[in-house]
Amino acid sequence: MYQKQPHLSGPQCSVIQGGYTSPASLSYSVLSHAGPSTAMGGHMGVTPESVPSSASHSQMSQEAGGLYCQPVGAQGPGMAYMAAPACSTSTGDHQSQQNHMGQQDFPSFLLPPPPPPPPGLHHRQQVAKKGMNKDSMEYRLRRERNNVAVRKSRDKARRRIQLTQQRALQLQQENQRLQLLIEQLTHELDTLRHFLAQRPLRSKAEEESC
């Protein structure tokens, strides 16, 4: 049932273009995170399901990308929309960050601008990752492979969740069954005990005395 198309609004050209926004966005702004349910803490230690093995991870990845170069005088509190057209070139796009909320409690420039060089990582690799050309064949191959992996992983997760759900249901039914059986047995036992109570023990010796 795949290969469905929603609308296809714009020009529908056939380009990769890969424009994106994820690596940025302050996310969880005052307005957002403090709001909903358990408020803070959110999806912290909440493992998605039984999660066969991994259960810790880091749950942090691309959060505040646009932390730097924040308009010092952000808009009013609660929202920091900026009508800037675009600062990165067509190739260097992505990471456009929504910069929700806008201002932190403290100037964000104080944070370490360049990621502190983690020991053990080859500079080459870093550059290779960061300088990766979005139009490169290798990049697209990587993306496609990852997309496949993601879909697979999510299907798996869905199945796992569904199984857990079914198991819970079956266990509940089994529980009812067992509880009923226990009631039955208990009743039977009571009856038997009552029956015996009415006829005190009568040993063979006693019987002989008759």
Place this chain on the structure above:
Amino acid sequence: MYQKQPHLSGPQCSVIQGGYTSPASLSYSVLSHAGPSTAMGGHMGVTPESVPSSASHSQMSQEAGGLYCQPVGAQGPGMAYMAAPACSTSTGDHQSQQNHMGQQDFPSFLLPPPPPPPPGLHHRQQVAKKGMNKDSMEYRLRRERNNVAVRKSRDKARRRIQLTQQRALQLQQENQRLQLLIEQLTHELDTLRHFLAQRPLRSKAEEESC
């Protein structure tokens, strides 16, 4: 612990820019969908969890966006990478589709080029949605609200899944407990029965006969 920043590869300007790709992408190409687990059908009728109320939805949204204007002579089988730079303007971006795989079993142009006008939808609304300026304040507000809702919904789902998991565990333990109790009762009952079997019923009449 939010407000973390990953790397900030590019220029890190503070723009919304909203470049994105989702609405397109053929997705689930020969290579992808046929591959993983249950292959086709995938996450079809698999409700994420117990899903309090909604359980049908349509599970289809933006799948084959770049179906049209596919390069007739796609690359080889298995991958359809295209090194096109970008075709949409900075404002009309998003929906760039990866057009994985490339060619369908049949020329995709045969599909209805313009989305068939769904009866019941006002043209105004369509335009309002599709022509939405990515730089508009309203758009950003909508996006941010939705992002908040999405985070909330996902937190909820995580909690629900976790609860189901816990419930299954508790039920399993309860089951063991009940099963043990049943064994006990059954044994006791057997003992009692055996005891009675060895002393045939003795009515009062019989007793009097002694």
Place this chain on the structure above:
DNA sequence: ATCCATTGCGCAATCG
């Protein structure tokens, strides 16, 4: 008609 809730998807970071 507007708003929130869900859901599938692709991206990037990270884990194994």
Place this chain on the structure above:
DNA sequence: CCGATTGCGCAATGGA
């Protein structure tokens, strides 16, 4: 280096 996970934002859609 590669696949598996995971958090995130986007867009479509369901539902009130």
